[in-house]
Amino acid sequence: xxxxxxxxxxxxxxxxxxxxxxxxxxxxxxxxxxxxxxxxxxxxxxxxxxxxxxxxxxxxxxxxxxxxxxxxxxxxxxxxxxxxxxxxxxxxxxxxxxxxxxxxxxxxxxxxxxxxxxxxxxxxxxxxxxxxxxxxxxxxxxxxxxxxxxxxxxxxxxxxxxxxxxxxxxxxxxxxxxxxxxxxxxxxxxxxxxxxxxxxxxxxxxxxxxxxxxxxxxxxxxxxxxxxxxxxxxxxxxxxxxxxxxxxxxxxxxxxxxxxxxxxxxxxxxxxxxxxxxxxxxxxxxxxxxxxxxxxxxxxxxxxxxxxxxxxxxxxxxxxxxxxxxxxxxxxxxxxxxxxxxxxxxxxxxxxxxxxxxxxxxxxxxxxxxxxxxxxxxxxxxxxxxxxxxxxxxxxxxxxxxxxxxxxxxxxxxxxxxxxxxxxxxxxxxxxxxxxxxxxxxxxxxxxxxxxxxxxxxxxxxxxxxxxxxxxxxxxxxxxxxxxxxxxxxxxxxxxxxxxxxxxxxxxxxxxxxxxxxxxxxxxxxxxxxxxxxxxxxxxxxxxxxxxxxxxxxxxxxxxxxxxxxxxxxxxxxxxxxxxxxxxxxxxxxxxxxxxxxxxxxxxxxxxxxxxxxxxxxxxxxxxxxxxxxxxxxxxxxxxxxxxxxxxxxxxxxxxxxxxxxxxxxxxxxxxxxxxxxxxxxxxxxxxxxxxxxxxxxxxxxxxxxxxxxxxxxxxxxxxxxxxxxxxxxxxxxxxxxxxxxxxxxxxxxxxxxxxxxxxxxxxxxxxxxxxxxxxxxxxxxxxxxxxxxxxxxxxx
Amino acid sequence: xxxxxxxxxxxxxxxxxxxxxxxxxxxxxxxxxxxxxxxxxxxxxxxxxxxxxxxxxxxxxxxxxxxxxxxxxxxxxxxxxxxxxxxxxxxxxxxxxxxxxxxxxxxxxxxxxxxxxxxxxxxxxxxxxxxxxxxxxxxxxxxxxxxxxxx
Numbered sequence: 001x002x003x004x005x006x007x008x009x010x011x012x013x014x015x016x017x018x019x020x021x022x023x024x025x026x027x028x029x030x031x032x033x034x035x036x037x038x039x040x041x042x043x044x045x046x047x048x049x050x051x052x053x054x055x056x057x058x059x060x061x062x063x064x065x066x067x068x069x070x071x072x073x074x075x076x077x078x079x080x081x082x083x084x085x086x087x088x089x090x091x092x093x094x095x096x097x098x099x100x101x102x103x104x105x106x107x108x109x110x111x112x113x114x115x116x117x118x119x120x121x122x123x124x125x126x127x128x129x130x131x132x133x134x135x136x137x138x139x140x141x142x143x144x145x146x147x148x149x150x151x152x153x154x155x156x157x158x159x160x161x162x163x164x165x166x167x168x169x170x171x172x173x174x175x176x177x178x179x180x181x182x183x184x185x186x187x188x189x190x191x192x193x194x195x196x197x198x199x200x201x202x203x204x205x206x207x208x209x210x211x212x213x214x215x216x217x218x219x220x221x222x223x224x225x226x227x228x229x230x231x232x233x234x235x236x237x238x239x240x241x242x243x244x245x246x247x248x249x250x251x252x253x254x255x256x257x258x259x260x261x262x263x264x265x266x267x268x269x270x271x272x273x274x275x276x277x278x279x280x281x282x283x284x285x286x287x288x289x290x291x292x293x294x295x296x297x298x299x300x301x302x303x304x305x306x307x308x309x310x311x312x313x314x315x316x317x318x319x320x321x322x323x324x325x326x327x328x329x330x331x332x333x334x335x336x337x338x339x340x341x342x343x344x345x346x347x348x349x350x351x352x353x354x355x356x357x358x359x360x361x362x363x364x365x366x367x368x369x370x371x372x373x374x375x376x377x378x379x380x381x382x383x384x385x386x387x388x389x390x391x392x393x394x395x396x397x398x399x400x401x402x403x404x405x406x407x408x409x410x411x412x413x414x415x416x417x418x419x420x421x422x423x424x425x426x427x428x429x430x431x432x433x434x435x436x437x438x439x440x441x442x443x444x445x446x447x448x449x450x451x452x453x454x455x456x457x458x459x460x461x462x463x464x465x466x467x468x469x470x471x472x473x474x475x476x477x478x479x480x481x482x483x484x485x486x487x488x489x490x491x492x493x494x495x496x497x498x499x500x501x502x503x504x505x506x507x508x509x510x511x512x513x514x515x516x517x518x519x520x521x522x523x524x525x526x527x528x529x530x531x532x533x534x535x536x537x538x539x540x541x542x543x544x545x546x547x548x549x550x551x552x553x554x555x556x557x558x559x560x561x562x563x564x565x566x567x568x569x570x571x572x573x574x575x576x577x578x579x580x581x582x583x584x585x586x587x588x589x590x591x592x593x594x595x596x597x598x599x600x601x602x603x604x605x606x607x608x609x610x611x612x613x614x615x616x617x618x619x620x621x622x623x624x625x626x627x628x629x630x631x632x633x634x635x636x637x638x639x640x641x642x643x644x645x646x647x648x649x650x651x652x653x654x655x656x657x658x659x660x661x662x663x664x665x666x667x668x669x670x671x672x673x674x675x676x677x678x679x680x681x682x683x684x685x686x687x688x689x690x691x692x693x694x695x696x697x698x699x700x701x702x703x704x705x706x707x708x709x710x711x712x713x714x715x716x717x718x719x720x721x722x723x724x725x726x727x728x729x730x731x732x733x734x735x736x737x738x739x740x741x742x743x744x745x746x747x748x749x750x751x752x753x754x755x756x757x758x759x760x761x762x763x764x765x766x767x768x769x770x771x772x773x774x775x776x777x778x779x780x781x782x783x784x785x786x787x788x789x790x791x792x793x794x795x796x797x
Numbered sequence: 798x799x800x801x802x803x804x805x806x807x808x809x810x811x812x813x814x815x816x817x818x819x820x821x822x823x824x825x826x827x828x829x830x831x832x833x834x835x836x837x838x839x840x841x842x843x844x845x846x847x848x849x850x851x852x853x854x855x856x857x858x859x860x861x862x863x864x865x866x867x868x869x870x871x872x873x874x875x876x877x878x879x880x881x882x883x884x885x886x887x888x889x890x891x892x893x894x895x896x897x898x899x900x901x902x903x904x905x906x907x908x909x910x911x912x913x914x915x916x917x918x919x920x921x922x923x924x925x926x927x928x929x930x931x932x933x934x935x936x937x938x939x940x941x942x943x944x945x946x947x948x
Contacts, residue, residue: 034885037893038900039877040830040870047829133821134814220928222834222842222894272832272894273928304835520892520929682888682934689931690891717839717926725919725932733933 024533025745028682031522032544033270043270045240046301049228053297054083055136056290059126059143060310061118064152064380064710065166068116071126072144081131082139083294088114090289092258095172099347099385100245100252100279100557102495104175106438108187108346110167113256113285118147119166119344120382121711122309129290129298152380152710156316156341159185159377166344166378178350178438179375187346188376190354194430195369200333204324206409210402211320213776214394214759216313216341216704217697218714219387220722221519223272224307228299229287237264237288242271244279244517245557246549252281257288268547274519275694276386279559280347282311308715312385313704315352315376316341319398323406331367331406331421336360336395338374343383349376350438352386356395358441359646362429363399363487364421370431380710386559388691389755392488393698397777400484400760404767413466414764415455418485425449437560442493444643448740448748450674451485454650458483458672461732462652469768476659479667482765483653486756487646490740490749491562494640498567499553500574502531503634504582506623508602508616509541515555516567517547521751522683523563527571529679530744534575536599537615553636561749564679566641568744573637581633586618588629645740647748649673651692651757657769662785664766666696667729671754674738677746681735684750688733691754697723698755699762703778800863804828805872811859819845819854819862823869830870830897834926841925844898845869851905853924870897876904883942889934891927899925903939907946915940 033043042048073085095109114124126143130136153159153166167182174180179189201207227241237259243249246266254261271278283300290298302311322335338356342349357372407414423429425446433443458464462481470480501513512531518524528542535541546552555567579599586604587594590611598605602615613621622633652670657663671692678684701721705713714720733754739746759777767773772787801810804823813822820843823831831854834842838856845854846868870877877900884890884900899922906913906921913921918939919932927935 028886028888030882030885031888031890034890034893035878035881037890038870038881038884038896039874040832040897042829044832044894046824046833222840222892222926222928223832224834271892272834273892275928301833304837520894522888522891680888682886686888686891686930686934689933690927690929691931693931694928716837717835718837722926722928724923724926725936726923728932731931731933 022533022745024529024539025679026677026681029525029529029539029680031525032528033524037270044223044272045226045228045242045269048240048269049299050230050297053228053299054129054131054290054294055133056287056298056300057128057136057140058124058286059128059140059145061121061123061125063118063147063149064121064154065150066118066147067150068118068125069146069148075144076128076139076142079135079139079142081135083129083131083296084290085143086127086289086293088112088116093171094255094258096252096256097347098252098280098282098345100248102556103251106178106350107348108172108174108178108180110172110182111345120380122382123344127286127289129294153185154380154706154710156339156377156379159379160375166380185378186375187342187378188350188353190350191373192434193371194434197333197335197369197371200369201322201324201335204332205327206325206406207323208402208405208409209320209322210398210405210773211318211775212398212401213318214316214397215777216316216384217387217702218308218313218704218720219275219277221273221275221277224302224304225278225283225311226301227283227287228297229291230297231291231295237291238267239284239288240267240269241284242278243268244274244519244559246517246547247515247554248557249281249284250549253284253288256285265550268517271519274558275388276390276559277311279386280312304717305715308720309382309712312347312383314387315384315394317356317394319356319394321398321402323402325406327410329410329412329417329420331364333369334361334364334367335371336398338395340374340376341379341384342376343379343381345383347383347385352391354435354438355391358431358435359392359488360395360399362431363423363485365423365427365429366421381706382712388694388752390752393695393756393759396484396486396756397759401763401773404764405773414483415459415464415466419455422451422485423449437492437495442643447742448645448674448676448738449648450736450738451648451650453736454648454672454674455485457734457736458650458652458670461670461672461734462654462668464652473656477656478659478769479654479656480765480769481652481654482761482763482768484651484757484760484764486649486651486753488561488749488753488756489644489646490565490743491641491644492560493642493644496556496560496562496566497638497640498555498570499636499638500567500570501553501634501636502574502578503632504578504619506619508619509543510535512542512544512571513552514546514567514571515552516563517555517558519558521687522680523558526564526679526683527568530568530571531575533745534572535579537602561752564747565743565749566639568679568747569639570637572744573639574635577635577637578633581635585622585633586613643742645742645748647673647675647750647753649753649757651761653758653761653765655762655765655769657766657784659770659788662781662788664700664779664784665729669696669728669731669758671757672734672736673753674736675750676738676740676743676748678735678750679745679747684735685733687750688754689731691752692731692758693723693728695755695758696728698777699759700778800859802862802865802867804867805869813859815860817859819857819859822859823854828869832894832897834894840895841902842895842898844901846901846905851902870901873904879946880904880942883938884935887934887938889930889938891929895925895927899927907943
C-alpha cells in the first residue's frame with residue numbers, strides 16, 4: 001500500500017520557514033559518527049578484518065580483449081603460504097549483473113564472476129589467496145596465463161554493428177526487454193516520442209542543434225573498495241563490505257555463487273564515500289569464493305590503481321540536442337539523441353541512459369513535442385556504472401548547452417529563456433509518465449518547485465548582468481559568466497522500498513534500525529533526526545544501527561537520491577506507529593482511553609493531569625515490572641514512493657579564461673537549490689558543495705585516458721586529477737525555502753542534484769568568453785586553446 | 798627485520814620487510830587510524846607525524862622510521878576532539894576516511910602558521926584530498942577552530 005503522508009504537514013505549512021516549526025528537523029545536528037571518524041577509530045571494512053584473514057589478490061587481464069587459453073597455477077600454489085588459486089573453472093557458469101539494482105535488474109546478465117574471456121584491461125582472471133599480503137602479491141604474479149589476444153573495440157562511436165562482437169556467449173540475457181542486442185554490441189536501447197518532433201522543429205522559426213561529448217569520470221571515493229568474509233558459527237557466509245546496497249549485494253551474490261539467500265549475511269560498516277561507485281558487486285564474490293573454498297576468513301582491499309582500472313566509471317556519452325522555438329524563445333520541440341558507452345559489461349546501461357532524458361526533459365514541460373532515443377553500446381573499456389547524476393548530468397549538459405545556443409541565436413538573456421519555458425508548481429510533464437527506470441514511468445504533478453526563487457537568488461549571489469556576461473580583466477584575460485538549471489529525483493517511485501524498525505529500550509531510549517546505507521553522507525544522523533522529531537524526543541535518545549541484512553529491516557540501499565525521501569519516510573511511519581503503541585500501553589496502565597493520554601517532554605500524562613509517568617520509568621515498567629502486561633514495544637514500517645519529487649537547482653558560474661594559455665579557472669560557483677525541507681541544512685549544503693566540485697572536476701580536469709591498445713593511462717591520483725583545495729576560488733550554496741508535501745517533514749533529496757549544472761554552466765561561460773561552444777569534455781587548456789586557434793584560422797579564411 | 802619506534806608515546810618493536818611502507822606496518826600493528834587511500838602519496842589519508850612533522854606514510858619506508866617518534870591522530874586525541882567539534886559542527890567530516898590524516902595536518906598547520914590567510918590554509922592543506930565536502934565546509938570549520946583556539 002502506498003502511503004502519501006497526508007497527515008504530516010499542516011495545511012498552512014507550505015510557505016512556513018522550516019525552522020519555525022521543528023524541534024530537531026532543519027537543525028544542524030553534528031553527524032553522530034563524526035568524532036569517532038576524525039579520531040580514526042576502527043570503522044571501515046579494512047580496519048575491522050580479522051588478523052587471521054587470508055589476503056586476496058586478483059590476477060587481472062593485461063589485454064583489452066582476449067580468450068584465456070590456459071591458466072597454470074602450479075608455481076603460485078608451490079609458494080609457501082598460498083591457500084588457493086581460483087579460476088573461471090571454479091565458478092558456477094551463471095550469467096549475472098554486478099549492478100546493485102532492484103529485482104529484476106534492468107541491466108543485462110552478461111557477466112560471469114570469472115570467465116574464459118576477458119573484456120578490458122583489468123578484467124578479473126584468477127583469485128589468489130595467501131597468508132600474508134606480500135605472498136599473495138607474489139603468487140598472483142606467478143600464475144601463468146596464456147591468452148589468445150583478440151582485436152578490441154575501443155571507440156564507442158564504432159561499436160554499433162562492428163564485426164567484432166564483444167559478447168558472443170550464448171547464456172547471457174536480459175531480465176525484461178531493454179533493447180539488448182549483444183550481436184550488434186548493443187547493451188540496451190530505447191526510443192520515445194511525444195507529439196511530432198520533426199513537424200514541430202520544421203515549423204519553428206528558430207532552430208539550434210548542439211552535440212556534446214561527456215567523458216568517463218572516476219568516482220574517487222577516498223576509501224578503496226574493501227571487504228572481508230568469514231563463516232559464522234552457523235556455517236553461514238558473512239561479508240563485511242563497503243557497499244551502498246547490502247540487500248542487492250546479497251541477492252546478486254546468491255545467484256553468482258548459487259547459494260540460498262539465507263546462507264549469506266551482508267554487513268556494511270562505515271564506508272569512505274560511494275558516489276555510486278559502490279553500488280555494485282566488485283569484490284564480494286572474490287572474498288566469498290576464497291572463504292567458501294578454504295573455510296577461512298578472507299580480506300580484499302583494492303589498490304587505487306585497481307579501483308581506477310577495474311571498478312566502474314561514469315558512462316561516456318554523446319548527446320545531440322535539437323531545439324525548435326519561436327522568435328520570442330517559446331520552445332516548441334526538444335529532440336535528444338544519445339549514444340552511451342557502457343564499456344565491457346552492461347551494468348546500469350539502460351537506466352543511466354534513460355535518466356539522461358527522464359530527469360532533464362521535464363524541466364521544459366511546455367513543448368508541443370519531445371523525443372528521446374539512442375543506444376548503449378559495449379566497448380572493451382572498463383565498465384561504466386552508477387555515478388552521482390546518473391545520466392541526468394550528461395543529458396543536462398547537452399540540453400543546457402543547447403538552451404544557451406538558442407538564447408544567443410534569439411538574442412535574449414539565457415535566464416529569461418529558461419524562465420519562459422521551465423516547469424512550475426502544479427504542473428506536470430508527460431515524460432514522468434512515459435519514462436521510468438527501464439520501464440514505464442509514474443505520472444506526477446509537481447507539488448514543490450522553487451526554481452524561480454533559486455534563479456533569483458543565484459543571480460544576486462553571482463551578480464548576474466545579461467548585458468555584461470564577459471569582460472576583460474587584463475590583456476588576454478577575460479572573466480565570463482554562465483548558468484544552467486537542473487532537476488533530479490527522490491528515489492525510484494514504486495520500485496524503491498525502505499524500512500525502519502524502532503524499539504523502546506530500558507532507560508527510555510530508542511533503537512532505530514534501518515536498512516538504509518550511510519555512505520558518509522550523514523544519513524544515519526538525519527534518520528535519527530526524523531525519528532526524534534516524530535517521537536518528540538531529542539536526537540540523543542535515538543541509537544542508530546544500519547545496513548545489516550541479518551539485523552536491520554530491508555532497504556534497497558543508498559542510490560537514486562532515495563535515502564532521505566524513501567528511507568526517511570519509513571522512519572516517520574515507524575516512529576508514528578511506535579508512538580501510538582507507547583500511548584496505548586501507557587493508557588492501559590493508567591486505565592484510560594488512549595485518546596486521553598499525551599506524550600510531551602518525555603512524560604506521559606492524562607489530559608486532565610491526574611496521572612503522569614516518565615518515559616524513563618515506563619521503560620522499566622514495560623520490561624521488568626508490569627507482570628503479564630510486560631512486552632517489547634516496537635514498530636516496523638516500510639515506505640515506497642508513489643512519486644519521485646524532483647529537487648531543483650540553479651547553478652551560476654564566474655570563470656576567468658586566459659586566452660594565451662587556454663586555462664579556465666572557476667572564480668565563483670553558485671548553487672541555489674530547492675531540496676524541500678533540509679532535514680539537516682549543514683549536511684544538505686555539504687552534499688551540494690561536494691557535488692558542485694565533482695561537477696567542476698568533470699568539466700575542467702578529470703579524464704579517463706587510454707592507450708591505443710586499451711590500457712588505462714590515468715590509473716592513479718597523479719595522472720587522474722581530482723580538484724584539490726586550491727583549484728576552485730569559491731563555492732556558494734544556498735537552500736531556498738521549500739516544502740514537499742509528500743516527503744518526510746517536507747524533504748526531497750539533496751545528494752545528486754548538485755553535480756548536474758557545472759559542466760553546462762561552465763561551457764556556457766566559456767561560450768560567452770570566447771564565442772565558441774566547446775563540445776568535448778573536459779575543457780583542458782589544450783582544448784580551449786585549440787578552439788581559439790581554430791576560430792582564428794577560420795576567421796582568417 | 799624489526800624496527801623500534803616511539804608511537805604516541807609508546808615504544809613498539811615491529812616486524813617489517815625492507816621494502817615495506819610505514820602505512821602497512823602501522824596498520825598491521827593495529828594503528829588503523831592511519832588510512833590507505835591512494836598508494837602514490839597523492840591523497841593525504843595516510844598522514845602521520847614523524848618527529849612532529851606531517852609525513853605521508855604510504856611512501857615512507859618503514860625502516861626509515863626506526864628509532865623515530867611517530868604520532869597518529871590517536872596520539873593527539875584531545876586536540877583532535879576539539880577540532881572534530883568544529884568540523885562536525887559544519888557537517889564537513891562526511892565519510893571521514895580522510896579525516897584522521899586531514900585533522901593531523903590541520904593541527905600541524907596550527908603550530909606552524911600564525912594567523913594563516915585562507916589562501917595559506919588552502920595551500921598548506923592542498924595535499925589532503927577530500928571527495929565528499931567540496932572543501933568549503935572544511936575551510937569554514939578550520940577558520941572557526943583557529944579563531945577559537947587562538948592564543
